[in-house]
Structures are given as C-alpha cells and as structure tokens.
Amino acid sequence: MKGYTKELLLSREDIQKRVRELALEISRDYQGTEPILIGILNGVIFFFADLVRNLTIPIKLDFIRAASYGAGTTSSGTIRLSKDVEIDIRGEHVIIVEDIVDTGLTLSKIKDNLEKRGPESVKICVLIDKRERRETQVNIDYCGFHIEEGFIVGYGLDFNEQYRHLADIFVLREKGPSD
Numbered sequence: 001m002k003g004y005t006k007e008l009l010l011s012r013e014d015i016q017k018r019v020r021e022l023a024l025e026i027s028r029d030y031q032g033t034e035p036i037l038i039g040i041l042n043g044v045i046f047f048f049a050d051l052v053r054n055l056t057i058p059i060k061l062d063f064i065r066a067a068s069y070g071a072g073t074t075s076s077g078t079i080r081l082s083k084d085v086e087i088d089i090r091g092e093h094v095i096i097v098e099d100i101v102d103t104g105l106t107l108s109k110i111k112d113n114l115e116k117r118g119p120e121s122v123k124i125c126v127l128i129d130k131r132e133r134r135e136t137q138v139n140i141d142y143c144g145f146h147i148e149e150g151f152i153v154g155y156g157l158d159f160n161e162q163y164r165h166l167a168d169i170f171v172l173r174e175k176g177p178s179d
C-alpha cells in the first residue's frame, strides 16, 4: 500500500475566519428573505454547520447526497444522487453548499436538477474552488478559498473516507523514496 504525507494548507483559524466572512456576505445579500441552504453530503458537514450558525438571517436547511468519486483521487465522471432534498423548493431562494468544486460536474448536475423544480433562484457557495481539472463551467457565487491544484483532506474532506474529522485542511502527497 502506498504511503501518504500531509502538509498543512489552511489552519482551523483561517477556515473559521473565512467562514464567518462568507456567512456575513450571505446574510447581507439575503436580508429580508428566508433561503433554503442545501448541503451536499458528506464532505460539507463541518463547513455547513459552521456557515449556518454564523448567519444572521432565518433559513431552512436540507441535504443532498451525491457520489461522484469511488476509492481514490480521480473523478469517475458519473454522479449518483443517493439522497434527495425533502423540502419543497418551488418559489424559494436556494443556496447549494459544497465543500470543494473540482471538475464542476457534481455542482452543475445538481444545479440543473434543482432548477427544474421551479425555485426563485439558485446560487452556489463552496469552501474551496480547485481549478486544475475544471471540465464544465459552473458559476460560483460564494467561495471561501481558491487553490490551483492538489488533493486536500480534513474539515470534512476525505481520501477513502479517512481524514474527514481533522479540524484543519491539509494537502495529501504520496510519499517519495526519500520520505
């Protein structure tokens, strides 16, 4: 089995500060409304929990579960919705909340799917926008951090279901012969 090392990319303090800023921005933009925030499980759990608790407006929340990755770090290109939204979103303002956008396939498919249900608006909020492998154009309305490349773990993000529980975010690297 290959070995991996992890290097700190974003500390818990950096993350919490940026999440509070995003929550403030969303609260200002949606003042006077009650948007539905839809988190994409599982990776979003900590980001979602921190984001919604820093909002100063009333909201409703729900979750979708999409599986686009099997074991490993590369996209399979197919997305399966294994849990759907339970709240009726017709006529409502929706904000999709995701941990990371990579190829863009997951978010564009979910956005198209939700738009067909007649919401008033659909926007996207991601913690991390990773640009290296974008395959489809997807408009990100709220973004925590941009990174160019690398596979990252922690704060909900996993590699083969490991590392999700870490409070900071790390870049995962395969160990070389000198490590």
Ligand code: IMP
Pocket (backbone or CB within 6 Å): 043, 068, 069, 075, 098, 099, 100, 101, 102, 103, 104, 105, 106, 107, 130, 150, 151, 152, 153, 157, 158, 159
């Ligand atoms: P996309 O459809 O390629 O944009 O993939 C989005 C999903 O891929 C995310 O919700 C993650 O589950 C997973 N993903 C993409 N890049 C990473 C990464 O660097 N670390 C952990 N998961 C990732």
